[in-house]
Amino acid sequence: MSQCKNHQHCIDxxxxxxxxxxxxxxxxxxxxxxxxxKLIWKSHQPLGAYDLIEMxxxxxxxxIAPPTVYRTLNxxxxxxxxxRINSLNAFIGCTDPSTRHPSYFLICxxxxxxxxxxxxxxRQQVSHIGTQTGFRIQQQWLEVLGLCQNCQKx
Amino acid sequence: MSQCKNHQHCIDxxxxxxxxxxxxxxxxxxxxxxxxxKLIWKSHQPLGAYDLIEMxxxxxxxxIAPPTVYRTLNxxxxxxxxxRINSLNAFIGCTDPSTRHPSYFLICxxxxxxxxxxxxxxRQQVSHIGTQTGFRIQQQWLEVLGLCQNCQKx
DNA sequence: AACATTTTCGTTATAATATAACACTATTGT
DNA sequence: ACAATAGTGTTATATTATAACGAAAATGTT
Numbered sequence: 163m164s165q166c167k168n169h170q171h172c173i174d175x176x177x178x179x180x181x182x183x184x185x186x187x188x189x190x191x192x193x194x195x196x197x198x199x200k201l202i203w204k205s206h207q208p209l210g211a212y213d214l215i216e217m218x219x220x221x222x223x224x225x226i227a228p229p230t231v232y233r234t235l236n237x238x239x240x241x242x243x244x245x246r247i248n249s250l251n252a253f254i255g256c257t258d259p260s261t262r263h264p265s266y267f268l269i270c271x272x273x274x275x276x277x278x279x280x281x282x283x284x285r286q287q288v289s290h291i292g293t294q295t296g297f298r299i300q301q302q303w304l305e306v307l308g309l310c311q312n313c314q315k316x
Numbered sequence: 317m318s319q320c321k322n323h324q325h326c327i328d329x330x331x332x333x334x335x336x337x338x339x340x341x342x343x344x345x346x347x348x349x350x351x352x353x354k355l356i357w358k359s360h361q362p363l364g365a366y367d368l369i370e371m372x373x374x375x376x377x378x379x380i381a382p383p384t385v386y387r388t389l390n391x392x393x394x395x396x397x398x399x400r401i402n403s404l405n406a407f408i409g410c411t412d413p414s415t416r417h418p419s420y421f422l423i424c425x426x427x428x429x430x431x432x433x434x435x436x437x438x439r440q441q442v443s444h445i446g447t448q449t450g451f452r453i454q455q456q457w458l459e460v461l462g463l464c465q466n467c468q469k470x
Numbered sequence: 471a472a473c474a475t476t477t478t479c480g481t482t483a484t485a486a487t488a489t490a491a492c493a494c495t496a497t498t499g500t
Numbered sequence: 501a502c503a504a505t506a507g508t509g510t511t512a513t514a515t516t517a518t519a520a521c522g523a524a525a526a527t528g529t530t
Contacts, residue, residue, distance in 0.1 A: 364515085
């Protein structure tokens with residue numbers, strides 16, 4: 163995101179949130195999981211699993227194979243610490259892991275910034291559709307592609 | 317879909333819509349494209365590209381390689397005759413190719429039925445978010461996973 | 471009709487994404 | 501100290517998708 167140049171702050175907040183969430187869920191934030199989450203927040207953009215594998219290799223000198231990374235990503239997904247952006251096959255940090263919520267993103271095709279969208283009216287609207295049609299919602303993603311305000315000017 | 321057992325009707329409507337749409341867009345509905353669209357409507361469920369390759373092989377005795385199928389799928393996507401369901405890496409026929417619209421689906425995890433959702437309030441809500449945040453929307457997907465009315469009873 | 475242009479399709483090879491299966495290690499609970 | 505569980509490492513492979521290039525078909529022009 164354009165505002166937060168100092169990603170260290172993002173990382174710190176994310177880890178602190180993660181510690182809480184893991185305690186809450188009674189699961190462990192192991193070194194590997196923490197490291198992956200840090201990398202995800204350091205870039206602060208949607209990252210593919212193989213991007214993360216490369217980044218892990220650079221940081222930790224050890225080569226971590228796909229299954230390990232996917233396992234860890236799935237862990238972070240399950241705890242709600244990250245979201246998956248299906249249209250990009252990519253992963254990004256969740257800005258509010260304290261509450262379970264659907265994954266709504268505005269994704270800029272120019273600068274790749276993905277902004278999470280916490281919008282209650284939208285959530286209610288979708289929920290309403292579920293009620294109307296008798297559909298029991300388990301999971302949902304909204305992915306909106308386009309140009310962010312900044313990139314429209316260029 | 318549970319209602320339409322006679323998929324022949326779905327197929328006929330789809331092809332008739334497709335002919336119109338292609339005329340409108342001044343592009344060609346070649347035999348291959350038509351055949352693929354028919355297969356998509358015959359199953360009437362989300363299908364992976366490789367499912368379609370298998371189905372083509374059964375129907376036409378000739379083996380059609382991935383690039384050809386992906387090209388054809390991309391053609392159908394561009395004309396708006398099918399949608400892509402990102403969370404499933406799958407493709408499904410569009411129920412209303414006459415107007416360009418976002419791709420909203422309710423997808424049953426039990427029976428795999430994907431119901432396209434033409435909901436103006438939802439569309440407006442998303443559009444509103446775009447306006448509010450100065451985001452120029454180019455494309456959007458909503459994918460809602462859960463249990464359809466029928467499968468909840470089982 | 472003959473030709474050039476464009477579009478569509480075929481083909482080989484390969485890239486990118488993801489998982490199965492099994493062994494080993496670390497942690498936790500008793 | 502031991503058994504049980506959770507987490508990680510490793511090899512191999514499955515699944516999804518595209519690059520690059522050439523052949524064939526359709527279209528437009530003289």
